[in-house]
Amino acid sequence: MTQAGRAGRDGEPSECILLYGGQDVVTNQFFIDHNQDNQEMDALTRDLVTERDRDRLRKMTFYCFTNECLRDYILRYFGEYGANYCGNCANCLSQFEEVDVTEIARALLGCVLACRQRYGTNVIIDTVHGANTAKIRQYRMDENPHYGELAKVPTYKLRQVMNYLMLQEYLAVTNDEYAVVKLTGKSKLILEEDETVTMKMAKEQEHPAKTAGEKKGKKSRGAAAFELEEEDEKLFEVLRGLRSELAKKEGVPPYIVFSDKSLVHMCVIRPVDKNEMLSVSGVGEFKYEKYGEAFLEKVIEFNKEHGKTDAPDSLGAVEFSSLDYDVVQDYEGDAEKSGESLL
Ligand SMILES: [Zn+2]
Structure with a gap:
């Protein structure tokens, strides 16, 4: 984000690549929850500071997934409100469309349920994608009823939907080093009821x-x-x-x-x-x-x-x-x- 803020200060077009790792979010959450710096504060102040830090982390995480203007997003983060729509960032230049991802969501959640909520995002995604790897065989995920169910959907798309499901709290990740994918109270809306899930995705264009x-x-x-x-x-x-x-x-x-x-x-x-x-x-x-x-x-x-x-x-x-x-x-x-x- 720091770099995205700096880019283009010379007035020249610039490109930034944002690398997102879900594990980093979990790690930062851990640091916030176990912060020893605020020991001298009273309990209430400490809670407030922790809550503020969590909120900042949430906002930063959401920056990685938002479809809104990225410049506007950063300026709002720093408290500058108003018409900051830039018309020039990757999001402003992308065309998005609302896509029905219910089928993908069902497969992902079903897979998490069937493996009794024991594995992380990569294993879940590899399973529904039908990856033939030693790890998948070792965990016997090739016997999971959802194995290979979405072989035709590219992995990056499965990941996008997975991230979205977490953002919308249909899935959660444990707050420890294993980052295990868990179902939430909302999961059954997709698994047992007929909830439709749609999300904004960048329109696919020919290369x-x-x-x-x-x-x-x-x-x-x-x-x-x-x-x-x-x-x-x-x-x-x-x-x-x-x-x-x-x-x-x-x-x-x-x-x-x-x-x-x-x-x-x-x-x-x-x-x-x-x-x-x-x-x-x-x-x-x-x-x-x-x-x-x-x-x-x-x-x-x-x-x-x-x-x-x-x-x-x-x-x-x-x-x-x-x-x-x-x-x-x-x-x-x-x-x-x-x-x-x-x-
Ligand atoms: Zn923009």
Whole structure:
């Protein structure tokens, strides 16, 4: 959150990645409940302080799930009320739709019930997803009646619904190091009664880069997709390959290396030296030092192979914002993989 608050102070567009771990919330809750700093306070004051800290933690947790304007959310957290809707954050730029997740909710709750509320979120999600892992077999969760019931639903989506069910108190997590998923008083509304559960989810959009590769030559792909020239597409694939390689080597999701947006921008600008590379959206000194040179080499090599040895033309001066390119769903293709480590 600190970083999201700092981002963009120079007036430039910036990207922040929020990593959420449910275990961190449990740990912080523990610290609040066992805080030894307030010993000299009287009982009432101490309770008030504890309650305030809990409330702050709740608000911070909710920031990770809210579909509202993120800028407005932060400003309200600091007591600034009013029209702070920014129209520019990931939420403002996403289109959400109300989705019926009752079936998913039933499977998750049913799974928790069937295993007698003994396991954590990952085991529950892996079970309904039908993961074939040693852990699942060891816990004999492959014998759970809900095993593999939602094999077709991607894990990141199951996790989103799971988080939502906790937020809405249909499920709870124990306040200890094991973070075991438990049913609540509200669980039976879903399990025994016909309660419908709906939640806001980001509308699924076609991956812009994938679209460009799959539907070569088709002209109308909707306003959101940015079209690369055929040769640029080839370069994009080359750069994407390099990105996967580097990401694999470092054990990070590809978008941590460079976003699709940066790669597209490199294809358009075709930087030939460090300075030009630094003009690519999302490439700063730090990223340049870490990855930039390898990408620069690839671009120069590609230019040579394709007879573009001259300095790039005025394209380099094109404002990237004027390219009608949708960045919100930028790393959708990686979401499932990175989702694994989110909780
Ligand atoms: Zn916003």
